[in-house]
Amino acid sequence: MKRLKQRCLLLLKLTAVLASLWMISMLSHPKIGWHPTYILRYSWLEYEDADGSPESVCDCSAILQGDMEAVEQAKLLTITKDFKKSVQIPDEYYIHATKDCGNFKSSRKYLTFPLSQEEEEFPLAYSMVVHHKVQNFERLLRAIYAPQNIYCVHMDNKSEPSVVSAIRGITSCFPNVFMVSQAVNVVYAAWPRVQADLNCMTDLYNASTRWKYFINLCGQDFPLKTNLEIVQALRSLKGSNSLESEKMPPEKKWRVSNAHQIVDGQIQAAGRAKMPPPFNLPIVSGNAYIVVNRGYIRSVLEDNRIQALIEWAKDTYSPDEFLWATIQRMPGVPGSLWPNPKYDMTDINAIARLVKWQWHEGPLGSMQAVYPECHGTHVRAICVYGAGDLQWMLNQHHLFANKFDTDIDPIAIYCLEKYLRQKALAELH
Template identity: 35%
Template sequence: MSQLRASRPGLGVCVVICIFLFLYLRNPVPEDPEEGPTSAGGLECGFYPDELCSALFEGKPAAPQLAKFCKISHQSQILAHLHTSGNCSGISQGLRFITKPLSAEEGNFPLAYIITVPKEPASFVQLLRAVYAPQNAYCIHADREASEQARAAAQTLAGCFENIFISSEREKATSAAVTRLEADINCMEDLAHPKFQWNYVIKLCGQDFPIKTNREVIHYLRSRARDKNITPVKAPKATSTTRPRRPDSSAEEPTHVSPNRRAHAEPPHNITVYSGSAYFALTRKFVEFVLTDIRAKDLLQWSKAVERPEQHYWATLNRLPDAPGATPHAAWEGHICAIKWRNEEGRAHNGCKGHYVQDACVYGPGDLPWIIRSPSLFAHKFESSADPLVVTCLERWHRRQVLEQAEVPLEPQWHFQEERPFP
């Protein structure tokens, strides 16, 4: 009896250990996710589930607990590749840049881009790798208003890719000052160097994202533009102080735009001034004309007294009959950038599913079906800080379109990791 009492404490310890082992084996500790940390909510991170993105593109509502996770970690992973890869090869592979022309057609028709760095560095990296092709040229305007992180990201990428460079002149690209226009022209002067061979230059800002692949952009420029410039013009009764709007269907011809009140003189050379979009696709010959023609130079000087000069400068010069690639009678032609304007709700679109900033929609996940159905080449505007899921899903969808159109063997690192295949 005394022997039995002495063994009871040891028996109790044994029972406790057995219960613990049973529970542990029944519910093992989950393995670490394949990539990325965990979010604040404790959910697995690294990339968004592809079935969630597919549901959003189909217009299906996503479960709130899925739509809200990984808000920060995905962006931090993008930036981590810029600092931890150790060399340019590691950065290129880690960020999944496409490093070869994907078809002979693309290799023989290079493009140039002017891109303004935004405040959000991860958004800039996502935009750049989406439009990147090794045969193209990219002039990056490192805006003084951009964050230090964003400028550092641009500098790192420019140091790793010969066809990416920072503009030799920096201007504070504010929306209401001539310096934004001068920043574009500074980039054009750099791109005009003979070492860069390109057919069209396209202007983008850091809050844009492509809807069409590089190959589709080329098809559009060849079939629709046909060596002509694309500089959309506003509807009649527009003024040089208003934001660009798509004209009503009844509007056939653009009209003269009165000089801004701040201008103390009429436009030089008796030029008729038109108002339009700050977005453009310009031929190389037209860019050379802008950099050398006395009318272009004098109009630039005159524009320093006008608000938002980038919204009339390109549209005006493109309507000079003797300008290369000019379209003197064009109206709002050319689907360069899709924007949901507040005053077009119910007519041109079904409303903003994100939120409006200065009457332009900052896209939410519910806008994705409308975006990918748009005939435009690019879309504006995105803010990763508001909802990174929108750009992440769009980026993965866009990369699939790019790789499906490729006519060369695909490199493994060009694929984004997928949790489950798209339907």
Template identity: 35%
Template sequence: METIRYERNRLHEGVCWRPGGVGSFETSPQRPACSSHEKDITRLAKNCRNFVRVYGFIMNFLTEEERNFSIAYSILVFKDAHQVTQLLQAIYRPQNVYCIHVDQKADQSYRDTMAAIADCFHNVFLTSRSVDVRWGTFTVLEPELICMKDLWHFKKWKYFINLTGQEFPLRTNFELVRILTAYNGANDVESIVKRANKERWASAGPTPHGIILVKGAVHIAVNRDFVDYVLHSPVAQDFLNWTRRVHIPDETFFASLNHNPQLGIRGSYKGYPETDPVTKPFLTRFKNWGDYPCAEGNWIRDICILSTGDLPLLDKRPEMFANKFYQDYSRVALECLHQRLYNHMRDEFLGMMEFDTSYYQNVSFVKNMVTVEKTN
């Protein structure tokens, strides 16, 4: 079995462990600090071999199970190039594919940095076009659809996960593959009915095809057939055009499609569409909306900005990713999560850590999903 050599590397003021390639676990001399300045990152990325080494990207698939389970990602970004690079490094594997949307408002130097990073990898690319993202409008949903369309040309991926540059994984790639395998085609999409802001839909008129409206986060983990339906179904296109007339359409489109089982979308949900931590958890993303203390009391738009004091909570969470982190404010917390992630990965490959997927296999959206016979 292949293992990973870990390199000790000082990043800013924190000490972290970085994978250096295939080999044995060992400590090596310190590498130069990774700069958070865009120009420095761009300069570093012009030497791709050095960029990959300094940031510790894993350039092999590690296990056959991971090799055979490709994940497609969209990542919406607009600032903090170093933080985005940390995120990409944490989730990068050569068998996956990554679509990066750079907000049209971002300056050219930032776009150049993202382009330079993407050019270092065969499976990372910038979107075919860019959108000026404005909260509450269709432009929040539009980049996801652009990435879905761009990613569709890659034939091997099985699940799609959408991220922003202000998130970080709570699971290793191996654990993500195990979770998505346990889902067995089920889609992990938030759904809210009782607390839905129905006034945002009132002026749009009746929905096409009798679709029942459900609110939910734009962030999803869905199978390839769901993306196929979004891109190619006339019903989905009619509904998409309808959502252009509502407020915050990104919180309507995916959630409603996934919770109208009569549409026959594989992996969609047949039960009552109300997300609940016990009966129907939402495991794609952890956000603290006030259900837990916010360690430093830093709330932005009702979301806790995560810091080191939140790490004990994050360590116990079952979700795949956590939101939200700010590059400067959350710097140490992100470094600790980096070290935690790689400690888990190290222990997995040393046979010191098991990952039990029984919880994920038995959640309600897996037990109550729409199954569709696939035809060749």
């Protein structure tokens, strides 16, 4: 009897300790409610094989661990006609499904609440420039969506009507996702590609004063990190920006020394030389994708030097591959770097975007290769990732990767989005 009483007292003490810990947790996270059953209550937000997705026949765990047998099986599936047809979601599905937004968000398992106080207090702003492949866009949006963030979607004016209707339907289901106020006809390697992001920058800057960092995306990007990991990476920047910005290689200087124009929807040389850039600004090389603080965006919209640079850049070739990088090296721009070459940053060192260029690939162990060979295919010398690229990609520090395509390898996207969702929910512990 005495031993039983001791056990009862011990159990009561243990219960009291657990209750105290729960109360401390509740006080630490008052907006979420971190009850011990929280994880179980939200386990339905995980992407499960039982959801009926055709890609679930693959072993994502083995693929992510680099199991070559699982990777080869995935490769075989992606070239099978019946499988490729089964994974495609037509535009009409989204047009119809978004007529009931509640059911759409629930069935597609969107996260409709902040997963942590840290994320809630550090909202992000996204520009998303898209023109086709609604399924790619929707899966990207679902992967990065959080109610505290804000999203501007730029639809190319040339997009098919079904694409426009589907994406308008999707954006209409979320109060913090909106279509850009002024869309343009995007032309590859020409000024309108920059203008699309500029228009979203303006809308995002005016829509909210709360967001901390701006990230621009295209429809074939996908995150490599959870929202919490992205927030933590941006916090660690301590107000600085992260984007490619380095000396302009000689073979690219013609892009900014010769004037260009758009003719019949294509960019071509105008047959005349350009004047030097304003204020003798040193033009540096970069790419279209950036991770920058709110102050950088304010400078883009308000700094007279940058406004002059923008006007000068409008008749250059591929201005998105030098404009943001050059602004990043202008003294006085928040988070910028000094223009001295010692501060040059490559795309590998920046966290903005992981891109595999065909001419930098090489066999495993090669001292000359920047990264291993592409497991997918190449479009304009850029790797469209396959499932076999995932293990390597997830070991990189970049926040996003480009390119993904459900038409080429839907398994790569499926396994990545499943991994990220499981990790995001595991972070609730």
